[in-house]
Amino acid sequence: MYEEWLVKHGKSYNGLGEKDKRFEIFKDNLKFIDEHNGLNSTYRLGLTRFADLTNEEYRSKFLGTKIDPNRRMKKLGGSRSNRYAPRVGDKLPESVDWRKEGAVVGVKDQASCGKHFLFLYFSFK
Numbered sequence: 764m765y766e767e768w769l770v771k772h773g774k775s776y777n778g779l780g781e782k783d784k785r786f787e788i789f790k791d792n793l794k795f796i797d798e799h800n801g802l803n804s805t806y807r808l809g810l811t812r813f814a815d816l817t818n819e820e821y822r823s824k825f826l827g828t829k830i831d832p833n834r835r836m837k838k839l840g841g842s843r844s845n846r847y848a849p850r851v852g853d854k855l856p857e858s859v860d861w862r863k864e865g866a867v868v869g870v871k872d873q874a875s876c877g878k879h880f881l882f883l884y885f886s887f888k
Contacts, residue, residue, distance in 0.1 A: 772812040774811055810842040 765786055768773070776782045792815075796808045813821055849855055861867045 764793075768810060768814065774812075774815065788817055856877050 768789070774785075774786060774790070793810070796810065799808050
């Protein structure tokens with residue numbers, strides 16, 4: 764499985780022992796996926812091209828720093844808008860399936876924009 768995953772994602776390692784290290788990380792991530800998928804959850808996990816990275820490696824490489832939301836609002840020049848706040852008397856639905864509303868698209872690789880999941884994808888039941 765690991766060898767097929769390497770080929771599929773064009774992975775190769777130069778450092779001595781790096782392939783073995785990455786294989787151990789891959790196995791840990793696969794174990795996590797299998798354990799989660801064995802639960803009665805509303806979504807399933809699977810492998811992506813990040814399955815050979817630890818959470819720490821992924822976070823430092825792809826997520827970068829986060830801006831404090833209060834500082835961000837000051838930069839935008841003001842307070843938080845209440846444009847979308849519910850008003851007295853509004854009838855709000857109990858839930859919304861955003862997939863049916865067309866607000867959620869299929870899974871795709873977004874490169875390094877910080878919107879990835881480390882080694883998983885979601886598949887809703």
